[in-house]
Amino acid sequence: MRGAKRRRRLAAAMGAALVAVPVLAACGSGDGGITVNVYKYNQENFQAIVDGCNAKANGKYKIVYNKLPREADGQREQMVRRLAAEDDSMDVLALDVTWTAELAKAGWIKEFTGSVKSQVENGTIQTPLDTASYEGKLYGAPDNTNVQLLWYRGDLVPTPPKTWDEMIQMAEDLVAQGKPGLIAAQGKQYEGLVVLFNTLVNSNGGTILDENGTKAIVDDKAVEALEALKKLATSKAIDPSFSNSTEDPARLLMESGKAAFQLNWPYVYAAAQKKPDFAANFKWAPYPTVSGDKSKVTVGGINYAVSNYTLHPDESFEAVLCLRGAESQKLAAIKDGVPPTLKEVYDDPEMATAYPMKDAILETLENASVRPRTPAYQNVSTVISTILSPPGSIDPKATGDRLRTELQNALDSKGVLP
Amino acid sequence: MSQSTTEKPEVATEPVAAKKKVVLSEGKRAERKLGWWLCAPAAITMVAVTGWPIIYSIWLSLQRYDLKFPDRTEFIGFDNYVTVLASPYWWNAVWVTAVLTVISVAIELVLGMGLALIMHRALVGRGLVRTTSLIPYGIVTIVAGFSWRFAWTPGTGYLAELAGGEPVLTEKLPALMVVILAEVWKTTPFMALLLMAGLALVPDDLLKAAAMDGAGPWQRFVKVTLPIMKPAILVALLFRTLDAFRIFDNLFVLTAGSQGTSSVSMLTYNNLIKGLNLGIGSTMSVLIFLMVAAIAFIFIKLFGTAAPGSDDGGKR
Numbered sequence A: 001m002r003g004a005k006r007r008r009r010l011a012a013a014m015g016a017a018l019v020a021v022p023v024l025a026a027c028g029s030g031d032g033g034i035t036v037n038v039y040k041y042n043q044e045n046f047q048a049i050v051d052g053c054n055a056k057a058n059g060k061y062k063i064v065y066n067k068l069p070r071e072a073d074g075q076r077e078q079m080v081r082r083l084a085a086e087d088d089s090m091d092v093l094a095l096d097v098t099w100t101a102e103l104a105k106a107g108w109i110k111e112f113t114g115s116v117k118s119q120v121e122n123g124t125i126q127t128p129l130d131t132a133s134y135e136g137k138l139y140g141a142p143d144n145t146n147v148q149l150l151w152y153r154g155d156l157v158p159t160p161p162k163t164w165d166e167m168i169q170m171a172e173d174l175v176a177q178g179k180p181g182l183i184a185a186q187g188k189q190y191e192g193l194v195v196l197f198n199t200l201v202n203s204n205g206g207t208i209l210d211e212n213g214t215k216a217i218v219d220d221k222a223v224e225a226l227e228a229l230k231k232l233a234t235s236k237a238i239d240p241s242f243s244n245s246t247e248d249p250a251r252l253l254m255e256s257g258k259a260a261f262q263l264n265w266p267y268v269y270a271a272a273q274k275k276p277d278f279a280a281n282f283k284w285a286p287y288p289t290v291s292g293d294k295s296k297v298t299v300g301g302i303n304y305a306v307s308n309y310t311l312h313p314d315e316s317f318e319a320v321l322c323l324r325g326a327e328s329q330k331l332a333a334i335k336d337g338v339p340p341t342l343k344e345v346y347d348d349p350e351m352a353t354a355y356p357m358k359d360a361i362l363e364t365l366e367n368a369s370v371r372p373r374t375p376a377y378q379n380v381s382t383v384i385s386t387i388l389s390p391p392g393s394i395d396p397k398a399t400g401d402r403l404r405t406e407l408q409n410a411l412d413s414k415g416v417l418p
Numbered sequence B: 001m002s003q004s005t006t007e008k009p010e011v012a013t014e015p016v017a018a019k020k021k022v023v024l025s026e027g028k029r030a031e032r033k034l035g036w037w038l039c040a041p042a043a044i045t046m047v048a049v050t051g052w053p054i055i056y057s058i059w060l061s062l063q064r065y066d067l068k069f070p071d072r073t074e075f076i077g078f079d080n081y082v083t084v085l086a087s088p089y090w091w092n093a094v095w096v097t098a099v100l101t102v103i104s105v106a107i108e109l110v111l112g113m114g115l116a117l118i119m120h121r122a123l124v125g126r127g128l129v130r131t132t133s134l135i136p137y138g139i140v141t142i143v144a145g146f147s148w149r150f151a152w153t154p155g156t157g158y159l160a161e162l163a164g165g166e167p168v169l170t171e172k173l174p175a176l177m178v179v180i181l182a183e184v185w186k187t188t189p190f191m192a193l194l195l196m197a198g199l200a201l202v203p204d205d206l207l208k209a210a211a212m213d214g215a216g217p218w219q220r221f222v223k224v225t226l227p228i229m230k231p232a233i234l235v236a237l238l239f240r241t242l243d244a245f246r247i248f249d250n251l252f253v254l255t256a257g258s259q260g261t262s263s264v265s266m267l268t269y270n271n272l273i274k275g276l277n278l279g280i281g282s283t284m285s286v287l288i289f290l291m292v293a294a295i296a297f298i299f300i301k302l303f304g305t306a307a308p309g310s311d312d313g314g315k316r
Helices: A002-030 A046-057 A072-084 A097-105 A114-121 A126-131 A164-176 A191-203 A220-233 A247-255 A267-272 A276-280 A313-323 A326-336 A358-366 A377-387 A396-411 B002-061 B079-085 B088-121 B126-138 B141-152 B158-162 B172-199 B204-212 B217-245 B249-254 B264-274 B278-306
Strands: A034-041 A061-068 A092-096 A141-147 A149-153 A182-184 A259-264 A282-285 A299-306
Touching (some): A034 A072, A034 A313, A046 A313, A061 A313, A072 A092, A072 A097, A072 B264, A092 A097, A092 A313, A097 A126, A097 A377, A114 A313, A126 A358, A141 A313, A141 A326, A141 A358, A164 A182, A164 A259, A191 A220, A259 A267, A276 A282, A299 A313, A377 B264, B002 B278, B088 B172, B088 B217, B126 B172, B141 B158, B172 B249, B204 B217, B217 B278, B249 B264
Parallel strands (some): A034 A092, A182 A259
Antiparallel strands (some): A141 A299, A149 A282
């Protein structure tokens, strides 16, 4: 009997400890002052940026970095679930550029107004700024941006191709000569395929959704883009596992010496520097287009938003301004390789060595295109990647028609998501 | 552990004695009343944690309710059901789930029976055989799923190399076969364990008597062992069918529902959590609930009195 009593007491103590630990931990991080909780994916040198901003805040508030999962779906899921439950412990959220409309429409993030708004707009490149706006209001502060370039092997390709057909032709010629001539890109059923498709459509002057994001268009120019995608997917020079390839497999295929062309984000440049022999011939050029006109590449990146349920909105906005300030962006660009959204950072002399392709990025950015801006973007993206997958079996006309119907359903939140 | 087992009877004697006194003094009715009182906390908790969510999701399924468009929320009756039941994605998912369930449970039953017989008859190292065969069941499904995925990914996996370097997980049928393989590998031990409990019910004398009467090994298995094991087989099949029907984790890791390999649970998750469409998602949950209920009902009907819960052993 006594033994049982002791055990019960032990259990009670353990239960109390379980309850107490999170409480104590919560107290510990606050230092009695205001805590601004930032939720961002795992960025290697972000803690240094946070520390810098905390030093500048001088005790006014303390930013705490909460790491979200590596994959975009995991990040979105966690934030959205907590926002739906009106969680007031999240203050600043690092959002993928495609989530702005959805979270704004749901009333989960605060609008940027007044002096904060003008400070965000000041010196920021227009396209990234567009990704943070919805229905004419600003809901986010662009942190980093991203555009894909065409990467090619300088020793195999003397002059980079300007058009889509040229690129496929060059690659096929290389393959026919028994040289490494494959094209690596993202063709798996996921967001990367949507990025590829959006770039092709916009560069060709086509439209997927109308300006307000309420009506599915998918015009003839978009159907031409579907043809181009099919041509790539069925070419002799395409990476054999294209229909299952994401960014990293594409990079690795080219680094292994099998590919001559790669459509990918600029992080591949930093990664290539680990192999000096390969990096010596690793060149970049603007993205090729169907018509040969200037490309309108899909813009990626991260915007900071402030949760609507935060208890410290003023401090949160202030923290955002620091986290995306020129100094922070420069550190992120040089250490983590993400392209800045402030024009002045590109002009910094230190950027020339860390970012030799910065001019190509800046040029591409000025002409970049934003993915369809609609609260139903997640549905739109899922529908597009499902219907286009695998890209080799696209039937341009029929696939275009199917896209139009199912996209309209997705926009009306009517249909079933695949 | 040993301490607790020695103490248990000591603790348990008191309430039993008290209960007997009540029976003696106030009779059956008082005992029934006490029974109700003792059940009440559990029953109330059950209703609170299962009943309420079920009712709430039925209520949600009758509404147009999309978190992305909070101002469009309205009551729409059975429109969500029409949308879901008219969707080719839903029926594809139903088929995928049904095929996965039927094939994997059938293979598991055969393999599990074999494994159970081996474990039952093992003369040497019985404990070792039982422990090793249970290892797959002890591994967390997500972890096992990841190892299957890497094993089937060209470039990193040995199974993919054996299969000729083809990315099997990118095509519908091969991907489904991999999922079935992963499921069978994982849950056959569970099946075997349940069946072994059934095998223990078969008296040795009966088998010996059958052998004396000239029954061969196959006849003894089919005519003696199987009929006696029927209740155990039913329980094993019922558990596994319901389990397999709700398949989610293996699929989530292996294909994430791409190339039309979504199961009904996967599709519900996509609509509810990814799409934030509470209306459509709840409709799917309700439909899954109905299907699971139907499976349970069919099993009970099919096996008649052999079904669990149809005997009145516990009642007085």
